[in-house]
């Protein structure tokens with residue numbers, strides 16, 4: 001299981017030091033961009049992403065909780081291997097293909113996120129154009145919410161990709177993930193998780209990450 005900490009519940013005034021401490025222990029960073037419109041909260045912008053890029057070489061999974069993801073394609077600095085994930089609920093069906101295509105031609109890995117209440121069929125026609133799919137296990141907007149079990153969608157997506165005869169994107173999950181649910185998430189076929197509270201709760205992030213890795217194998 002790949003663990004991508006979401007920095008929103010880290011000690012924000014010590015972020016440089018936090019990243020230095022955990023960098024060797026993480027597979028990448030899950031970076032939540034919120035616009036106070038698609039979700040009622042605000043987080044990082046382009047300058048923060050660029051600053052973070054200067055202190056780590058790990059991949060970034062940018063999770064855009066914004067109304068207009070197309071506008072963000074050229075705003076964000078990125079390295080090859082970084083991914084650009086936006087919400088299927090944020091863009092009209094007819095426009096999704098264009099955003100995926102434009103982000104990919106700018107060099108990003110691309111994918112769609114689905115809110116807990118959104119059915120997997122919504123992304124069916126786009127599966128072939130996606131590198132990652134992000135199943136939300138909370139309603140987006142805040143860290144520290146309780147896990148909503150959406151792992152049945154992992155199975156449904158795999159079945160859908162078989163039916164459509166397209167390669168499955170990397171299956172990712174985000175929200176409320178902790179030691180007690182990560183094992184069953186892994187068993188459902190999820191390969192990468194974003195996690196904030198489970199990593200930054202308490203006072204030992206590295207231990208928390210190690211515990212999550214062990215729990216993922218159970």
Ligand code: DX5
Pocket residue numbers: 006008009030032063138139140141142143144145174175176177194195196197198
């Ligand atoms: C929720 C964000 C998540 C959040 C996860 O809107 O997309 O990435 O940071 O936080 P935890 O792990 O605390 O649920």
Ligand code: ZN
Pocket residue numbers: 006030031032063174194
């Ligand atoms: Zn997220």
